[in-house]
Amino acid sequence: xxxxxxxxxxxxxxxxxxxxxxxxxxxxxxxxxxxxxxxxxxxxxxxxxxxxxxxxxxxxxxxxxxxxxxxxxxxxxxxxxxxxxxxxxxxxxxxxxxxxxxxxxxxxxxxxxxxxxxxxxxxxxxxxxxxxxxxxxxxxxxxxxxxxxxxxxxxxxxxxxxxxxxxxxxxxxxxxxxxxxxxxxxxxxxxxxxxxxxxxxxxxxxxxxxxxxxxxxxxxxxxxxxxxxxxxxxxxxxxxxxxxxxxxxxxxxxxxxxxxxxxxxxxxxxxxxxxxxxxxxxxxxxxxxxxxxxxxxxxxxxxxxxxxxxxxxxxxxxxxxxxxxxxxxxxxxxxxxxxxxxxxxxxxxxxxxxxxxxxxxxxxxxxxxxxxxxxxxxxxxxxxxxxxxxxxxxxxxxxxxxxxxxxxxxxxxxxxxxxxxxxxxxxxxxxxxxxxxxxxxxx
Numbered sequence: 308x309x310x311x312x313x314x315x316x317x318x319x320x321x322x323x324x325x326x327x328x329x330x331x332x333x334x335x336x337x338x339x340x341x342x343x344x345x346x347x348x349x350x351x352x353x354x355x356x357x358x359x360x361x362x363x364x365x366x367x368x369x370x371x372x373x374x375x376x377x378x379x380x381x382x383x384x385x386x387x388x389x390x391x392x393x394x395x396x397x398x399x400x401x402x403x404x405x406x407x408x409x410x411x412x413x414x415x416x417x418x419x420x421x422x423x424x425x426x427x428x429x430x431x432x433x434x435x436x437x438x439x440x441x442x443x444x445x446x447x448x449x450x451x452x453x454x455x456x457x458x459x460x461x462x463x464x465x466x467x468x469x470x471x472x473x474x475x476x477x478x479x480x481x482x483x484x485x486x487x488x489x490x491x492x493x494x495x496x497x498x499x500x501x502x503x504x505x506x507x508x509x510x511x512x513x514x515x516x517x518x519x520x521x522x523x524x525x526x527x528x529x530x531x532x533x534x535x536x537x538x539x540x541x542x543x544x545x546x547x548x549x550x551x552x553x554x555x556x557x558x559x560x561x562x563x564x565x566x567x568x569x570x571x572x573x574x575x576x577x578x579x580x581x582x583x584x585x586x587x588x589x590x591x592x593x594x595x596x597x598x599x600x601x602x603x604x605x606x607x608x609x610x611x612x613x614x615x616x617x618x619x620x621x622x623x624x625x626x627x628x629x630x631x632x633x634x635x636x637x638x639x640x641x642x643x644x645x646x647x648x649x650x651x652x653x654x655x656x657x658x659x660x661x662x663x664x665x666x667x668x669x670x671x672x673x674x675x676x677x678x679x680x681x682x683x684x685x686x687x688x689x690x691x692x693x694x695x696x697x698x699x700x701x702x703x704x705x706x707x708x709x710x711x712x713x714x715x716x717x718x719x720x721x722x723x724x725x726x727x728x729x730x731x732x733x734x735x736x737x738x739x740x741x742x743x744x745x746x747x748x749x750x
Contacts, residue, residue, distance in 0.1 A: 314442035315372060317341065317365045317409060319382060321348055322416055322434040324357040328426055334389040335399075337433070339363050341382045341406075342375065350389050359433070366442060376407050377490060379477045383534070386421060386433070397584045398536070400424040403478070404437055411439045423536065474569050476533040476559075484558035485533050488565035496648035497566065500556035501537070501576065502613075503528050504640040509545040511637045512580060512588040512620055526587075528639065530578045533557050538581075558648065563605065566645075567598040576643060580618055588618035588637060597645045609646035616641055 321337050334350035335357045348361040367375075382404040388397040400421030408414075416436035424431055476485045486493050509526070525541035526548070532555055542550045559566070575591040597610050604610050615638040631637075720738050728734075 313369045315367050315369065316440045316442050317367055317372075317382075317406070318438050318440050319363045319384075319404065320416065320436045320438075321359040321361050321363065321384070322436070323359060324431065324433045325355070325418075326429050327353065327355050327357060327431050328429055329353065329355050330388065332390070332392075333397075334391055335359075336387050336389050336396075337361075337384055338387065339382060339384045341365050342380060350391070353388060364440075372406075372439075374473065378473070378475070379479065379486070380406055380475065381477060382406060382437070384433075384435070386431075395584055398425065400426075400431065402433065402435070404435070406437075409437045409439050411441075413438060474565055474572065476569070478534070479560070482560070484560050487559055487561040487569050492562050492565060493560040495560070495562055497559040497561065498556055498646055498648055499532070499559055500554050500644050501530065501532055502552060502554040502642040502644075503539050503578070504552040504642065506548045506550075506580075506637070506639045507615075508635055508637040509548055509580060509587075509618070511631055511635060512618060513545065514620075524582050526580060526582050528578055529581050529586075530576060532576075533559075563598065567600070570594045570598055578616075578639060578641060580637075580639070586621055588620045590616040590618050590639060590641075592616060592641055592643055594643065597643065605645065605647060609644045611642055611644045613640075613642035613644075615639070 319339055321339075324335070327335070330353040333353040335353045336348055336350045337359060338345055338347040340346075342365070344365060346363040346365075348359050348363070351357050351359055384402040384404065386399040386401065388399055389395075390397075400423050402419045402421060404419075414436055416434045418432045418434050421431045421433070474488055476487050479486055484496070506528075523543055525543060526545060527541040528539045530537050535555075535557065537555045539553045540550050542548050561569070574595050575593055577589055577591050579586040579589045581587065592612060594612065596612050598605065602610075618637040618639055722736065722738060725736065
């Protein structure tokens with residue numbers, strides 16, 4: 308039983324914003340996440356100086372607070388633009404608060420600039436204060452359930468008494484790495500990377516009833532790597548997606564035993580094909596195969612999970628969509644690799660240049676500070692899949708076989724001549740097609 312004086316509240320006051328663009332048809336909302344629990348402000352008007360005036364609080368005891376401070380558990384605030392008509396949320400940027408700055412004495416609020424701000428022409432900021440307050444609620448006898456240890460074999464000493472829910476990835480900005488597990492056990496360095504190499508049959512994800520942007524739409528792949536939002540360079544053609552293979556990497560400080568538990572908890576990497584803020588389809592890459600139980604492969608060479616993974620449209624079951632033949636299924640070629648730092652991959656790169664990416668705190672260079680980069684190299688095992696895919700396109704003259712229900716058409720009207728116009732000035736002629744047949748076809 309915890310005494311009353313040991314019960315605390317972590318209080319984050321989200322006061323106001325400045326340097327935002329005015330968007331009369333949108334609202335702003337801030338979501339805050341700490342230790343797996345998410346809280347949010349009420350939506351407010353999307354003005355240049357939004358007024359949030361909201362306090363968000365998490366209950367905690369002093370022992371847990373001390374542990375979180377040792378692990379540098381962050382409080383992450385994400386700002387969204389909300390369309391009240393469609394309920395669509397658009398990510399604007401984020402702020403990371405350091406729990407160690409929270410004190411039991413009142414602190415003056417500070418202005419925090421949004422990171423990865425979508426409004427690139429604005430230096431949007433939010434005024435925030437963080438404090439610790441005594442929880443006035445009466446204490447309740449409770450216990451914290453812990454994950455049961457594996458029954459076969461002995462539990463590694465490093466995991467004894469360690470709650471699996473405390474094994475989280477925490478960014479160490481000064482060191483340029485993510486720490487997974489208690490600091491005293493994080494003695495080894497690793498590099499985890501994700502490569503998106505190619506994609507095929509993406510047009511299968513666009514039903515005839517879907518309305519795309521009037522301007523030339525841009526498509527891109529999105530995923531989250533240890534809390535970092537990653538997108539590849541956008542492309543315009545779904546039938547022949549043309550983009551450079553990109554690799555995003557992140558440094559990790561941990562141990563093999565703890566990483567194995569972490570990957571078991573975070574068992575899948577979800578990758579989305581997006582157009583704007585809409586997901587057209589997604590796939591899940593299993594991560595548990597990277598560090599198999601009892602395996603010591605990672606001590607000799609990088610371990611990988613890779614292949615061509617099928618993309619499924621959102622809510623396929625709810626939409627009652629007919630299954631697509633395997634040979635026509637939309638796929639994305641992905642490689643996920645994990646290696647000890649200093650052990651180079653045997654896969655020869657196809658290119659040596661690197662291109663800037665929107666990923667923050669990824670790809671650590673030994674001679675510099677943390678530098679966000681996405682490399683264009685492709686693992687050798689995926690390169691064969693790329694070659695095979697390209698070869699089949701060349702052999703078939705880039706013709707793509709699609710089911711009869713999914714054919715795309717091109718409809719045109721030619722105005723050849725106009726007769727018997729007895730006027731002395733030029734006129735504009737407008738042609739309009741009102742055939743209902745073509746209203747559900749994508750041109």
